[in-house]
Every structure is written in C-alpha cells, then in structure tokens.
Amino acid sequence: MRRTFYAVCDVQHQKLDPAAALEFVSDPNFGAITSFVGRVRARNQGRIVTAIRYDLFEPLVLQVFRDFGDSAMAKFGKDLKLYIAHAVGTLQVGELAVVVAAGTPHRDEAFSACRMAIEAVKHTAPIWKQEHYEDGKSEWSEGCSLCQPSQEEGIKGDRGDA
Amino acid sequence: MKVDIQLYGAFRQCDATGHIQLEVSDACTVEVLRQALATHLSQHCPGFHSGLLQHSAFADATQILSDTQQLPSHAQLAILPPVSGG
Numbered sequence: 001m002r003r004t005f006y007a008v009c010d011v012q013h014q015k016l017d018p019a020a021a022l023e024f025v026s027d028p029n030f031g032a033i034t035s036f037v038g039r040v041r042a043r044n045q046g047r048i049v050t051a052i053r054y055d056l057f058e059p060l061v062l063q064v065f066r067d068f069g070d071s072a073m074a075k076f077g078k079d080l081k082l083y084i085a086h087a088v089g090t091l092q093v094g095e096l097a098v099v100v101a102a103g104t105p106h107r108d109e110a111f112s113a114c115r116m117a118i119e120a121v122k123h124t125a126p127i128w129k130q131e132h133y134e135d136g137k138s139e140w141s142e143g144c145s146l147c148q149p150s151q152e153e154g155i156k157g158d159r160g161d162a
Numbered sequence: 163m164k165v166d167i168q169l170y171g172a173f174r175q176c177d178a179t180g181h182i183q184l185e186v187s188d189a190c191t192v193e194v195l196r197q198a199l200a201t202h203l204s205q206h207c208p209g210f211h212s213g214l215l216q217h218s219a220f221a222d223a224t225q226i227l228s229d230t231q232q233l234p235s236h237a238q239l240a241i242l243p244p245v246s247g248g
C-alpha cells in the first residue's frame with residue numbers, strides 16, 4: 001500500500017485538490033486526518049496582491065518531499081500516510097498554492113506530521129513566489145536561505161505568510 | 163570545463179534563456195564558481211543585487227552543495243535564492 005504522495009502541479013493543466021489529499025491519507029485504521037491548505041491572499045505587507053507566480057526546481061522539490069517523508073516515517077512509524085502537493089505557475093487571489101495532509105491512528109501524530117510537513121515545504125523546498133501588485137509592480141518574496149550553515153551565519157525568515 | 167547554471171526565482175531576470183554557462187577549471191569548488199558567477203553578473207546584469215548571491219545555494223537535482231565541495235563532473239547546476247514556497 002502506498003503511504004506517501006508527492007507532486008508538483010502545473011496550474012495550467014491541473015488544480016490542487018484537497019479532497020484527493022484527504023482521500024489519499026484515509027485508512028480504516030486511522031482515526032485522525034489533518035490537512036493544511038495554503039491560498040493566495042489579497043494583501044501582503046500592506047500591498048494589494050493581484051496574483052502570485054510560483055517558480056520551483058522540480059527534481060529537488062520532489063527530493064525534499066521524499067526526504068521529509070522518510071524522516072516523518074522514522075519519527076512517527078509506519079502508521080502514517082502523507083500527501084504533499086505544491087502548485088507551479090501563476091495563481092489568482094483565492095487559488096490554492098499548497099495542500100498537505102497527514103493520516104494517523106491518533107490526533108497528536110496527525111497534527112505534528114502535518115505541521116512539520118508544511119514547515120519543510122516552506123523552509124527547505126526550492127520554491128519561490130513572485131507577488132504581483134495592484135499598481136502593476138512585482139517582487140520576489142524574501143525567504144529562507146538554503147545555504148549550508150558554514151556559509152550562512154543566519155537564516156532570514158519569510159514574512160507575513162500563511 | 164563548462165558549467166551550466168539554471169536560474170530560478172529572482173535570478174531569472176539575469177538571463178532570458180533561464181540559464182548561464184560559465185567556463186571554470188576542472189577542480190573548481192562551489193566557492194570558486196560563486197565568485198565566477200558574481201563576476202559574470204556584475205558584467206552582464208548590472209542592476210542585480212549582488213548580496214542575493216551570497217545568500218543563495220548551488221544545487222544539483224538531488225542535493226544542496228556546500229561551498230567547499232568540488233563541482234560534480236556533469237556540472238549541470240542550479241542557483242537557488244532564499245526560498246518562499248507555500
């Protein structure tokens with residue numbers, strides 16, 4: 001039985017599907033399912049956002065998802081099903097950027113696994129967002145450096161996100 | 163050897179083709195490649211904020227490379243600015 005699902009969805013061809021995520025992590029032995037759905041919101045840092053373009057390095061994104069899944073299985077055991085999918089391309093306000101879901105026998109593990117998964121996506125996966133604003137300007141969001149600790153004194157946190 | 167560097171995020175503005183090719187020595191480390199890319203960008207992308215490169219990582223399709231690492235022989239790499247997914 002497949003326990004993990006990792007995907008990058010080109011929004012021109014396919015939308016993210018939270019219902020599919022919940023179905024994937026369901027299991028007769030699991031009493032808990034948690035999910036996180038990230039959407040494009042209309043305002044950031046006081047500016048009105050009209051759209052976000054997501055760019056990503058797909059082979060390494062999927063490798064990061066797999067590495068996270070392996071570490072989650074080591075931490076929580078085999079009684080875990082995990083779903084991680086992220087959008088690539090241009091999204092309008094309200095559209096879905098990321099869907100994460102975890103299924104486990106009990107709620108503690110489900111909450112923890114889901115939280116850890118979305119933090120891994122946001123902080124370690126090579127994904128970038130370019131915000132487009134009402135005034136016609138656009139900016140790449142600041143984020144977390146992937147440099148190794150020896151070459152990077154500190155890590156900049158991303159700001160004001162979901 | 164020739165190193166092909168794929169551009170992502172804010173680096174995309176540096177070259178419309180989406181990648182930059184640099185000539186480096188065979189025993190080149192990531193640190194040396196970083197310096198070579200900084201020189202290239204200062205010459206060909208003058209508006210680029212050079213500080214971003216210092217906070218950006220080099221990677222191949224499977225891993226982030228540390229500055230002390232020697233470049234892999236295939237030398238098809240990506241430059242990854244700070245990430246902001248989700």
